[in-house]
Amino acid sequence: xxxxxxxxxxxxxxxxxxxxxxxxxxxxxxxxxxxxxxxxxxxxxxxxxxxxxxxxxxxxxxxxxxxxxxxxxxxxxxxxxxxxxxxxxxxxxxxxxxxxxxxxxxxxxxxxxxxxxxxxxxxxxxxxxxxxxxxxxxxxxxxxxxxxxxxxxxxxxxxxxxxxxxxxxxxxxxxxxxxxxxxxxxxxxxxxxxxxxxxxxxxxxxxxxxxxxxxxxxxxxxxxxxxxxxxxxxxxxxxxxxxxxxxxxxxxxxxxxxxxxxxxxxxxxxxxxxxxxxxxxxxxxxxxxxxxxxxxxxxxxxxxxxxxxxxxxxxxxxxxxxxxxxxxxxxxxxxxxxxxxxxxxxxxxxxxxxxxxxxxxxxxxxxxxxxxxxxxxxxxxxxxxxxxxxxxxxxxxxxxxxxxxxxxx
Amino acid sequence: xxxxxxxxxxxxxxxxxxxxxxxxxxxxxxxxxxxxxxxxxxxxxxxxxxxxxxxxxxxxxxxxxxxxxxxxxxxxxxxxxxxxxxxxxxxxxxxxxxxxxxxxxxxxxxxxxxxxxxxxxxxxxxxxxxxxxxxxxxxxxxxxxxxxxxxxxxxxxxxxxxxxxxxxxxxxxxxxxxxxxxxxxxxxxxxxxxxxxxxxxxxxxxxxxxxxxxxxxxxxxxxxxxxxxxxxxxxxxxxxxxxxxxxxxxxxxxxxxxxxxxxxxxxxxxxxxxxxxxxxxxxxxxxxxxxxxxxxxxxxxxxxxxxxxxxxxxxxxxxxxxxxxxxxxxxxxxxxxxxxxxxxxxxxxxxxxxxxxxxxxxxxxxxxxxxxxxxxxx
Numbered sequence: 001x002x003x004x005x006x007x008x009x010x011x012x013x014x015x016x017x018x019x020x021x022x023x024x025x026x027x028x029x030x031x032x033x034x035x036x037x038x039x040x041x042x043x044x045x046x047x048x049x050x051x052x053x054x055x056x057x058x059x060x061x062x063x064x065x066x067x068x069x070x071x072x073x074x075x076x077x078x079x080x081x082x083x084x085x086x087x088x089x090x091x092x093x094x095x096x097x098x099x100x101x102x103x104x105x106x107x108x109x110x111x112x113x114x115x116x117x118x119x120x121x122x123x124x125x126x127x128x129x130x131x132x133x134x135x136x137x138x139x140x141x142x143x144x145x146x147x148x149x150x151x152x153x154x155x156x157x158x159x160x161x162x163x164x165x166x167x168x169x170x171x172x173x174x175x176x177x178x179x180x181x182x183x184x185x186x187x188x189x190x191x192x193x194x195x196x197x198x199x200x201x202x203x204x205x206x207x208x209x210x211x212x213x214x215x216x217x218x219x220x221x222x223x224x225x226x227x228x229x230x231x232x233x234x235x236x237x238x239x240x241x242x243x244x245x246x247x248x249x250x251x252x253x254x255x256x257x258x259x260x261x262x263x264x265x266x267x268x269x270x271x272x273x274x275x276x277x278x279x280x281x282x283x284x285x286x287x288x289x290x291x292x293x294x295x296x297x298x299x300x301x302x303x304x305x306x307x308x309x310x311x312x313x314x315x316x317x318x319x320x321x322x323x324x325x326x327x328x329x330x331x332x333x334x335x336x337x338x339x340x341x342x343x344x345x346x347x348x349x350x351x352x353x354x355x356x357x358x359x360x361x362x363x364x365x366x367x368x369x370x371x372x373x374x375x376x377x378x379x380x381x382x383x384x385x386x387x388x389x390x391x392x393x394x395x396x397x398x399x400x401x402x403x404x405x406x407x408x409x
Numbered sequence: 410x411x412x413x414x415x416x417x418x419x420x421x422x423x424x425x426x427x428x429x430x431x432x433x434x435x436x437x438x439x440x441x442x443x444x445x446x447x448x449x450x451x452x453x454x455x456x457x458x459x460x461x462x463x464x465x466x467x468x469x470x471x472x473x474x475x476x477x478x479x480x481x482x483x484x485x486x487x488x489x490x491x492x493x494x495x496x497x498x499x500x501x502x503x504x505x506x507x508x509x510x511x512x513x514x515x516x517x518x519x520x521x522x523x524x525x526x527x528x529x530x531x532x533x534x535x536x537x538x539x540x541x542x543x544x545x546x547x548x549x550x551x552x553x554x555x556x557x558x559x560x561x562x563x564x565x566x567x568x569x570x571x572x573x574x575x576x577x578x579x580x581x582x583x584x585x586x587x588x589x590x591x592x593x594x595x596x597x598x599x600x601x602x603x604x605x606x607x608x609x610x611x612x613x614x615x616x617x618x619x620x621x622x623x624x625x626x627x628x629x630x631x632x633x634x635x636x637x638x639x640x641x642x643x644x645x646x647x648x649x650x651x652x653x654x655x656x657x658x659x660x661x662x663x664x665x666x667x668x669x670x671x672x673x674x675x676x677x678x679x680x681x682x683x684x685x686x687x688x689x690x691x692x693x694x695x696x697x698x699x700x701x702x703x704x705x706x707x708x709x710x711x712x713x714x715x716x717x718x719x720x721x722x723x724x725x726x727x728x729x730x731x732x733x734x735x736x737x738x739x740x741x742x743x744x745x746x747x748x749x750x751x752x753x754x755x756x757x758x759x760x761x762x763x764x765x766x767x768x769x770x771x772x773x774x775x776x777x778x779x780x781x782x783x784x785x786x787x
Contacts, residue, residue, distance in 0.1 A: 284787045298787045308778040309729075311785070312705075316730045319704035323412035330413050340697045401696055402689035406669050409684055 024094055028101045035070045037063035040108045050112035054145025055189050071110035072141045078116055081124065085136035092329065114183070115139035115146040118265050119192040119249075122209070126250030126258050135190075135211070147214070148266075149179040149193030149236060150259070157396050159194075160203045160256060164238060166195040166210065173197070173210065175218075175241040181390065185221040185234035188214055193238075198253050207255035211247040218242075228382040229367075229375065266391040267342035283307050283352060287359045303358050310351055317344050339405075343397040346387035353381040410711050412704060414480065421477070422484035424461075426491065432457060433494040435756045441495060442613035448571050449607075449615040450495040459527030464502040468510060472521035479648070483655040483710040490659020490767075493759050495614055497530045499652060500568035505531025507648045508576050508593070512633030512641050517595060520574070532572035532598075533649070534563035534619055535642065541772040543578075543642060544588040548621065550579035556627035557581070559594065559602075562620050567770065569617025570607035572598050577621070582636050591638040594630045596621075612763040646771050647724045651709045653767045654727040658699075658706045660767070661731070661738035664760045665695055668742045688745060695738055702734040722784045729777035732768040739764045 018024035040063055044050060051057070051064050059065040071077050074088060079095040081087020090098065102109075120139045123131050138144040155162040164177025175195055185191070190213055198206030212219070218241040223231035250258050281289075284298070284307050291299050298304040324337040356377060357364045364381065366372035388394040402408040414422065433454050441449060458464065466482045468474025482503065489498065506524050508531075509517055523529035537547055548561025559579055569575065575596045582590030598605060602624035608616050633641040669692060672683030682688055709727035712720035739761035743750035750757050768774065 282785075284782070284785055288787050293787060296783070296786070298782070304782055304787060305775065305778055307787075308782040308785075309733075312726050312729050312778065312781055313701075315726050316701035316705045319412065319708050320701045323704045323707070326411040326413050330411070332413060337700075340700050343694075344697050344701065395690065398690040398693040399686075401693035402683075406683075406689075406692055406696060408669070408672055408681075408689050408692060 018094075021093060021097060025097050025101065028098055029104075031074075032101055032105060032107060035067075036102075036105065036107050037067055039063045040067045040110075041105050042108070043106050044108055049108070051108075051110065051142070052145055052184070052187070053111050053113055053115075053142025054187065055143070056187060057142070057145070067108070068110045068142050075140055077111045077142065078120065078140045081120070081136065081140065085124075085132055086140040087136070111142045113139065113142065113145060114148055114188075115144060118148065118262050119146050119211075121265060122192070122258050122262055123249060125261070126254075128246070130246060131211075131249065144189045145184070145187060147182050147185045147188035147191050147236075148262075149182055149185075149191045151181045152178060153180050157393055159259070160207065162194055162196060162207065164193070164195045165199060166197050166208065166243065168197070171245055173243045173245065175210070175212075175238050175243055177238050179236040179238070180224075180233075182221070182234045182236045183232055185214070185236045186223055190214060191219075191236070192249070194255055194259055195243075197255075201253065204256045206253055207259065208252050209249045209255040209258045210243045211249065212241060212243045216241050216243075226383070226386070228379040230379060230383065232383075263392060264338045267338045267397070282311065283355060283359075284311060286356070290359050303355075306358070307355055310348070310355055314348055314352075317341070317348055320344070339392075339397040339400040342391065343388075343394050343401070347394065349387050350384050353377075353384045357381060410715065412707055412711075414484070414707075417477075418481050418484060421481050422488065425485045425488040428457075428461070429488050429492040429494050433492055433496075435493050435759055438493050438495055438613055438759060439756075449568075449609070449613075450497060450571070454494075455496055455527055458496060458498065462525075463498060464506070464527045465525030467502065467506050468521050468525050472518065473525035474506075474521065479651060479710045479713040480707070483652060483706065486652040486655035487659035487662075487706075490656035490661075490763075491663040493612075493660070493756075493763050497568055497571065499649070499656075500533065500572065501529070501531045503652050504533045504567075504645055504649050505572075505574070505576065508533065508632060508641070508645045511644055512593070514629070516629060517632060529574065530568070530572045531574045531576060532566050532569040532617070533645065534566045534569065534575050534577045535646070535771070536564055537562060538564060541769070541776055543646065544591075544639065545586055546578055546580050546591055547585045548577070548579045550581045550592060550594060550626075552581070553625070556625060556630065557594065559596065559621040559624040559626060562618070564618055565608070565616040565770075566619050567614075567616055569598075569605055569619055570615055574598060575603070575619065576632060578638050578642055581638075588639040590636050591642070592635050593632040593638040593641055594626055595632050596624060596626060596630065600624055600626075610762075610766050612759070612766045614763070614766065643721070647721055648713055650728045650771050650777075651706075651713055651724050653770055654706050654709060654724070654731045657731045657735040657764060657767050658702055660760050660764050661699060661702060661735040664742040664757060665692075665699060665738050667757070668692070668738075668745050671746055682745075691741060691745070695734075695741055698734045698737060702731045705730045722781060725772075725777040725781040725784065728772065729774045729781060732774035732777070735764045735768065736774075 018027055039061060051068055075083065075086055076088045076098060079088035079090045079098050083089035116139060120136060123135055150159060152162050152164060164175065164179065166173035166175045190211060192209060192211050194207055195210055196206050197208040218239040220237045221234040224233045224235060225231050287298055287303065287307055293299065321341055360377065363372060364377045367375040367378060462475045463485060465474030466477045470476050501524055506521065509521055520529060535543060537545060548563065550557040550559050559577065561579065563577065575598050577594045577596050578591055579594060580590055581592040596603065602622045604620040606618045608618060610616055672688060672692060673681055675682050705727040709723045712723040742757050743761065746757060749755055
C-alpha cells in the first residue's frame with residue numbers, strides 16, 4: 001500500500017487527535033480533499049458501482065482501488081470499529097462528521113460489504129477474541145468478501161426451521177445441506193452460515209452460526225437467474241464440509257439470537273436501498289427532463305400528482321430514518337424501528353421504479369440495444385420486486401410490528 | 410436540528426396532554442354540541458389556558474408572551490387533536506398572533522398583550538369559496554379620502570362568530586385570481602356593514618360566513634404592506650397548516666391507539682379480533698405511516714421556528730402526508746370497530762369529522778401535493 005500518497009494527519013494507531021468537533025471536521029475535510037480521487041467524488045449511479053472487495057476483486061478503476069486503500073489505512077471503511085482490529089476508532093460524533101464531510105463532496109463509500117454491514121458487527125459483539133483478530137482486519141481492508149448462508153429451500157420466512165445439519169466430530173463439525181438466495185456466493189471468499197447443531201432441540205434452540213472458507217472441499221455454488229436477467233443470488237451446496245469448532249460465533253446452539261441481530265442489520269440495509277440507488281437526480285427532475293413542462297407544470301398532471309405523492313412519502317421516510325438515529329443518540333430509541341424502515345423503504349423503492357416506467361414508457365422496457373442502456377432500467381425495476389421479499393418479507397415485518405410493538409396476537 | 414424534542418418541549422407536551430385529558434376531553438366537545446353552546450367553546454377553559462400562558466406562546470416576551478416557538482405550540486396543537494378541544498387557541502393565538510407578530514406596525518402590535526392575556530380574539534378571513542384558493546379574492550378595498558371601503562364576502566372563517574377583530578384579505582389592485590394587489594386589513598367585527606353568520610360545522614366547531622357592505626376602515630387598518638398581503642398571508646397560512654398538521658397527527662394517533670386497544674379486547678369466534686392477521690397487517694401498516702407522519706410534522710414546526718428557507722415546502726409535505734394518514738387512521742378506526750364505530754355514542758365520529766375539516770382548511774392533501782410540486786419546480 002502506498003503510504004506516501006496519503007499522509008495521515010495523525011498516527012492511525014493512536015486514533016484521532018482533535019480538541020474540538022470543528023477541528024476534527026477541518027482535519028477530515030483537508031484529508032478528504034487531498035486523498036479522495038476526483039472520480040470517486042460522484043454519487044453511485046447503481047448498486048453495481050460499488051466496490052465489494054475480496055480476493056477476486058476486479059476494480060472498476062485505479063481510483064477505486066486507491067480510494068479503498070487510503071480509507072482502509074485509516075480504518076475509515078469501518079469508522080466506529082475499534083482501532084485494535086484496524087477500525088477507525090471514531091466516536092459517534094466523529095463518525096457523523098466523517099459521514100457528513102463525505103456526503104458534502106459526494107464521496108463514494110470506499111467499500112461495500114456484508115463483512116462491514118453484517119458479520120463484522122456480529123463478530124465484534126458475539127465473537128471470541130481469536131475470531132476478532134482473525135476476521136475483523138481483513139474485513140476493514142476489503143480483502144475478504146463474505147456471503148450469508150441463511151435461507152434454505154424449505155426455510156424462507158420460517159427461517160428457524162432450517163435443516164442444514166452440522167455433526168459434531170470432536171474438534172470440528174461436518175456440515176451437510178443446501179442454502180439458497182445466497183447473495184454473490186459465487187464471488188465470496190467466506191460464508192457465515194446458520195446450521196442445525198442440535199436436531200432434537202426446539203427449533204430456535206438448536207441453531208449455530210459458523211464461519212468457513214468457500215474454498216473448503218464440498219462447497220459448491222450455482223447462480224440463480226432472476227426475472228431481471230441477472231444472477232445476484234446463488235444456490236450453495238454443502239457436502240461433508242469441514243468446519244473448525246473455533247469458527248462458531250457466540251457459542252454452539254446460540255445462533256438464533258445472533259441471526260435475529262443480523263436480520264435487523266440486513267433490514268436497515270435493504271430499507272435504505274432507495275436512497276443509495278437514487279443517484280443525483282430526483283424522480284421529478286427525471287420526469288421534467290423526459291416529459292417537459294408547460295408553464296412550469298409537468299405535462300402529465302396525473303403523473304405529476306403521483307410523483308409528488310411519492311416524493312412526499314419518500315421525504316417522510318427519510319426524516320423518519322433521521323429521527324430514529326437522533327432518538328437513539330438521545331437515548332429515546334424504540335429498537336423496533338428497523339421493521340418500520342425496512343417495510344416502508346422497500347415499498348417506496350418498488351413504487352419508485354413503477355413511476356420510472358410511467359416516466360419513460362416503452363423506453364424503460366426495451367431489453368436489448370445500446371440506445372436503451374441494454375435494458376438496465378427494466379432490469380432494475382424487476383430487481384426491486386425482491387426488496388420486499390429478501391431480508392424478511394413485508395408481511396414478516398408487519399407481523400413483527402403487530403406482535404412486538406402493538407401487542408396483537 | 411435533531412428531530413427530537415428538548416426537555417422543555419417534552420415537559421410542555423406532557424403537561425398539555427395531562428391538562429386537556431382531564432379538563433377538556435372529547436366529552437367536553439360533545440357537551441358543547443348537545444347544548445348548542447352560544448360560543449362553541451368554554452370561556453372557563455379559555456381562562457385556564459390563559460392562566461398557563463398558552464395564548465402567548467408565539468408572542469414575544471415584550472408583548473406579554475412566552476416566545477416559546479412553534480415546536481412548543483405544536484405539542485399543544487397535537488394534544489388538542491387527541492382531545493378534540495375546542496378553543497380560540499388556533500384562530501387567535503396561532504393565526505391572529507402570528508399575523509400581527511410578522512407584520513404589525515407599532516400601533517397594531519400594541520394589540521399583542523391583549524392576545525397574550527386572552528382578552529382579544531381574532532379570526533382570519535381568507536377564502537371566498539369552499540375549496541381553499543388564497544389568490545381567488547374578489548373582495549375589494551376601494552381607496553377613499555380617509556382610508557378604504559371594503560365590499561365582498563368571506564366564507565368559512567374559523568371562529569369568526571366569536572372574534573372581535575377580523576384579519577381580512579381584500580383586493581386593492583388587479584383582477585381576481587391574481588396573487589398581486591392583495592392587502593390585509595384589520596377590521597373591527599362590530600363595525601357597521603359587517604354581517605357575521607355562524608355556521609356550525611360537522612365537527613361541532615365553528616366557522617362563519619362574513620359579508621362586508623361598504624365597511625369603512627382607515628389607513629392604519631392595513632396590516633403589513635399595501636398590495637403585499639398575499640406573501641404575508643402565505644406565511645400565516647403556512648403556520649396555520651403546520652399546526653393543523655400537528656392537530657391531525659394527534660387525531661390520528663389517538664384513534665389508532667383506541668383502535669389497537671379495541672383489537673386487543675373485542676372477542677369474536679372465541680378469540681380477540683387482534684389475533685387475525687387480516688387486521689394485524691392493516692394496523693401495522695398504519696403504525697408505520699404514523700411514525701412517518703410524526704417526523705414530517707416535527708420537521709415542519711422546526712422549519713418555521715428557525716425560519717428555514719425551505720419551510721413552505723416542509724409545511725406542504727407535512728399537511729399532505731398527515732392528511733392522508735389521518736384519513737386512513739379514521740377510516741380504519743371505524744371499520745375495525747365495526748357497527749359500534751358507527752354509533753354517536755362512541756367518540757370515533759367526532760375524530761373523523763374533525764379530521765376532514767382540519768384537512769380541508771387551508772388546502773387538503775391534493776392542494777398541498779400540487780403546491781409541493783410547484784415549489785419543487787414541476
